[in-house]
Amino acid sequence: MPEHAPRLLMLCGSLRAESLNRKAVEIAARAAEAAGAVIDRTAPKDLALPLYDQDDEAASGFPDAVLKLRERMQAADGFLVACPEFNGTMTAAMKNAIDWASRPREGEAQLACFRGKTAGLVAASPGKLGGIRGLPETRRVLSGIGVHVIAGDFALGNAHEMFDDQGNCKDDGVRAGIENVGTTLAKLTAAIKNS
Ligand SMILES: Cc1cc2nc3c(=O)[nH]c(=O)nc-3n(C[C@H](O)[C@H](O)[C@H](O)COP(=O)(O)O)c2cc1C
Structure with missing residues (x-):
């Protein structure tokens, strides 16, 4: 059977242009590409969606951005x-964004945006713990809607000190930890896709 490259969509929960989380996930994305994945990179405001309101959905359906x-x-694996x-x-x-994407739509399978897909998680914060408390929350929510979240995630502490002007990570150990998320996700997703 031919091998098909896994397609990974980058999702960043910060809308900030200079987001540290975006810098971190870009490192994971490059590692995933090196492991054979195709990356769809979202822009900072792609998750700047209207606040979910069931009345609005009933009256007007899904906004264009959604x-x-x-x-x-x-389209992502x-x-x-x-x-x-x-x-x-x-x-x-x-x-x-997860709430909007989880809503049923006529002609689509239930949870079509999520079910059976994979995810790898990173978090970054200027604080020492790197956003480590948020990771299990994100894992729980995604797992609950049918996403296979890989076991290894990465919380990057002191993130404001970790990147140079080009967005490269200055610490080899940290960079390797973030890259591992991208590499593992690419390999697992390819294995599932090509099984
Ligand atoms: C409303 C708000 C709450 C925050 N709460 C936390 C927190 O609980 N833990 C933490 O490590 N940082 C917290 N921060 C700091 C963020 O980690 C920091 O602003 C970070 O740079 C945001 O990510 P970004 O750089 O990708 O935009 C908070 C920031 C904001 C604006």
Whole structure:
């Protein structure tokens, strides 16, 4: 059977242009590419979606930005997820995007954006713990909607000191830890896709 490259969508729970989480997930993305994955890179505002409101959905359906994101999610075999920890959990932007993408749509299988896909998680914070409390929350939510989240995740502490002007990680051990998320996710997703 021919090998098909796994397709991974990058999802970043920070909307900030200079996001440390985006810098971290870019390192994982490059490692995943080196391991044979094709990466769909989201832009900082791609998860700046209207706040989910069931009345709005009933009246107007899905906004264009949501439809575009859902299309990209459905085209993906897995997700490279980076999310800051806001008050101990994933950001509202990330949860809101997941909520929109989890809604049923006529003609689509239940949870078509998520079920059977894979995810690898990283978090970055200027704090010492790197957003480590948010990772299990993100894992729990994604697992609950049918995503296979890989065992190894990575929390990058002191993240504001870790990158040079080109976005390269200055610490070899840290870089290897982030790269491992991308490499492992690419390999697992390829194995599932080609099984
Ligand atoms: C509302 C809010 C809550 C935050 N809560 C936490 C927290 O619980 N733990 C933590 O490590 N950092 C926390 N931070 C700091 C973020 O980790 C920091 O702003 C980080 O740079 C955001 O990620 P980004 O650089 O990818 O945008 C919080 C920041 C904001 C704005």
